[in-house]
Amino acid sequence: MAALGVLIFMVIVTLLAPVYAHHFAHDNPFVPNLQGRIKIGSHFREVMQTNTTGLGVTPIGPTWNFSKYFLGADELGRDVFARVLYGGRVTLLIGFSSGLICITVATVLGMLAGYFGRATDWIISRLLDIIWAFPIYLLAISLSVILVTNGLDLGIIHIGAGSLLLPILIIASVYVPYVARPVRGIVFSLKERDFIHAAVASGASDWHILRKEILPNVMPSVIVFFPLMVALNILTESALSTLGIGVQPPEASWGTIINDGLQLLHTRPWVAIAPGVCIVIVCVALNIFGDGVRDAFDPRAKLRGSI
Amino acid sequence: MLRFISKRLASALLVMFTISVLVFLIFFATPGVDPAARIAGKSATPAVLRQVAKEFGLNRPLPIRYGLMMFHLFIKQDLTSYVNIGDRIIPQITAAAPITLSLIFGAVVIWLFVGISAGVVAAKNKGKFIDPLVMFFGITAISIPVFWLGEMVTIITQGGLHHTVFAWVPNGGYVSLTQNPWQWALHLFWPWVTLASLYAGIYARVLRGELINNMNEDYIRTARAKGLSERRILYRHALRCSMITIVSLFGLDVGVLVGGAALLTEVVFGLQGVGWLTYQGLQNLDLPLIMGCVMYGAFFVVLASAVVDVLYAYIDPRIRVVA
Numbered sequence: 001m002a003a004l005g006v007l008i009f010m011v012i013v014t015l016l017a018p019v020y021a022h023h024f025a026h027d028n029p030f031v032p033n034l035q036g037r038i039k040i041g042s043h044f045r046e047v048m049q050t051n052t053t054g055l056g057v058t059p060i061g062p063t064w065n066f067s068k069y070f071l072g073a074d075e076l077g078r079d080v081f082a083r084v085l086y087g088g089r090v091t092l093l094i095g096f097s098s099g100l101i102c103i104t105v106a107t108v109l110g111m112l113a114g115y116f117g118r119a120t121d122w123i124i125s126r127l128l129d130i131i132w133a134f135p136i137y138l139l140a141i142s143l144s145v146i147l148v149t150n151g152l153d154l155g156i157i158h159i160g161a162g163s164l165l166l167p168i169l170i171i172a173s174v175y176v177p178y179v180a181r182p183v184r185g186i187v188f189s190l191k192e193r194d195f196i197h198a199a200v201a202s203g204a205s206d207w208h209i210l211r212k213e214i215l216p217n218v219m220p221s222v223i224v225f226f227p228l229m230v231a232l233n234i235l236t237e238s239a240l241s242t243l244g245i246g247v248q249p250p251e252a253s254w255g256t257i258i259n260d261g262l263q264l265l266h267t268r269p270w271v272a273i274a275p276g277v278c279i280v281i282v283c284v285a286l287n288i289f290g291d292g293v294r295d296a297f298d299p300r301a302k303l304r305g306s307i
Numbered sequence: 308m309l310r311f312i313s314k315r316l317a318s319a320l321l322v323m324f325t326i327s328v329l330v331f332l333i334f335f336a337t338p339g340v341d342p343a344a345r346i347a348g349k350s351a352t353p354a355v356l357r358q359v360a361k362e363f364g365l366n367r368p369l370p371i372r373y374g375l376m377m378f379h380l381f382i383k384q385d386l387t388s389y390v391n392i393g394d395r396i397i398p399q400i401t402a403a404a405p406i407t408l409s410l411i412f413g414a415v416v417i418w419l420f421v422g423i424s425a426g427v428v429a430a431k432n433k434g435k436f437i438d439p440l441v442m443f444f445g446i447t448a449i450s451i452p453v454f455w456l457g458e459m460v461t462i463i464t465q466g467g468l469h470h471t472v473f474a475w476v477p478n479g480g481y482v483s484l485t486q487n488p489w490q491w492a493l494h495l496f497w498p499w500v501t502l503a504s505l506y507a508g509i510y511a512r513v514l515r516g517e518l519i520n521n522m523n524e525d526y527i528r529t530a531r532a533k534g535l536s537e538r539r540i541l542y543r544h545a546l547r548c549s550m551i552t553i554v555s556l557f558g559l560d561v562g563v564l565v566g567g568a569a570l571l572t573e574v575v576f577g578l579q580g581v582g583w584l585t586y587q588g589l590q591n592l593d594l595p596l597i598m599g600c601v602m603y604g605a606f607f608v609v610l611a612s613a614v615v616d617v618l619y620a621y622i623d624p625r626i627r628v629v630a
Contacts, residue, residue, distance in 0.1 A: 283450030
């Protein structure tokens with residue numbers, strides 16, 4: 001459960017981003033700071049330095065000093081460490097909320113398809129097949145290219161371009177078949193069990209059976225999926241944002257900061273290194289935690305042993 | 308068996324058709340998106356927009372536009388780009404395909420070798436120190452964003468160490484196999500490693516789980532009772548059975564990768580393969596190029612899953628009955 005501890009720690013640290021920015025670093029990591037000077041020890045240094053690397057104007061490198069530009073600045077002179085903290089909020093928000101949306105939608109679809117069968121099952125299954133047949137990154141990238149720059153306009157629902165809701169919805173929808181298919185399978189086999197037959201015989205409504213009999217039996221499998229889905233979502237978000245079609249400025253996520261670091265790769269590598277390390281830590285923790293959850297629900301898996 | 312294959316082929320064609328329609332709808336029928344405005348640029352006047360729409364046939368009904376695009380892509384094979392006017396799509400894809408195939412070939416060799424040996428080593432040493440260590444590496448490998456891994460490789464091999472330890476690493480680019488096999492391998496070595504790491508992690512984890520499961524089966528007890536050596540039981544019996552899962556996973560993964568899923572690796576290393584080409588098309592919203600690349604990709608994805616299904620049905624007759 002060390003993994004859970006790491007996760008909680010990362011969530012708390014990123015939630016404290018404004019506290020760090022306002023009370024320790026005293027800067028706003030969303031405002032360019034091209035003319036700024038900072039005091040280190042007894043002398044002042046410019047945030048954008050002209051002649052340290054021989055490659056023109058270069059942002060200041062890591063000061064390793066928690067009160068000022070701990071990891072240096074990006075090409076607009078913004079505090080990278082503070083940005084990584086703020087970016088973590090967005091990345092984790094997208095990871096968890098799209099995971100939640102994906103799992104909810106997938107459970108509902110899988111239960112409807114598995115329980116009602118026939119036409120309902122045919123329509124839902126074909127829908128899932130289409131998404132499934134698409135290479136996942138291609139689908140996510142295609143949707144993002146179109147939606148992130150234009151926004152989504154569905155008559156009553158309007159989501160503006162660059163809204164965080166777009167990457168959340170896109171990432172949630174591309175992974176729906178991964179969860180919905182197994183759920184459908186589970187419901188199919190549950191339907192033949194005696195306690196469901198008993199419920200039908202006693203005159204319970206479909207709604208009642210789905211909610212009171214099927215759902216509690218599907219939940220353990222769905223819960224096992226959740227941490228793994230969140231890890232997948234975070235990786236997908238970072239891929240989309242690194243390509244410039246996920247989170248849009250002024251918002252920042254770990255993916256967009258990796259993208260910022262691309263131009264500074266050879267002079268200030270920490271801009272790209274730091275957010276990537278955060279992603280790896282969170283995803284490793286999620287995967288280990290996910291394995292732990294699986295073992296808790298399925299003792300046979302524990303027999304096999306895992307870390 | 309023949310009936311099963313023809314049925315599977317028909318459903319594969321249906322899936323390809325649906326994918327093409329879906330891509331077409333995403334780019335032409337998403338509410339609030341005007342393709343003419345994308346082609347003409349942001350500051351185009353209404354007159355220019357109308358002209359562009361007419362020139363590219365955007366004022367025709369959707370089904371006709373879809374039909375025309377498919378006709379030019381598959382029958383006449385002379386579909387041209389919206390952005391680089393006059394550039395044919397199909398030659399671009401056939402030029403990019405060898406690069407993608409080279410990238411995937413080397414990655415496959417690395418990930419099968421590393422993934423399978425790591426899985427076997429972990430399963431063999433279950434309960435000892437080495438098993439969780441190997442599995443931790445496996446989990447880390449599947450938790451690294453590919454794009455970022457590519458960047459880190461670039462920092463290390465092209466940075467300060469480029470003049471000493473990594474002097475042998477070329478400055479990016481691609482040399483074809485027929486031109487110079489040694490340079491081909493040198494140029495692709497780090498992209499291979501980058502692409503392989505995720506799959507090596509997945510395969511090691513899956514294989515370890517399968518092996519440990521299989522080692523608890525009755526037939527292993529029988530083999531032990533016969534007095535076979537542990538070595539022979541592991542390699543000849545348990546590993547053989549566990550490889551069925553790996554083979555089906557492998558078929559699907561290779562299909563998806565050849566179909567363009569290596570996009571991120573190609574973009575970060577600047578390899579101009581099919582994934583890179585798709586990404587260029589997406590950035591410029593060059594729909595004919597996107598359509599060409601996606602149909603090419605869908606072909607391999609669908610082909611791979613069909614081949615895996617048919618192989619499975621061949622191995623396990625029960626599947627034929629169910630399908």
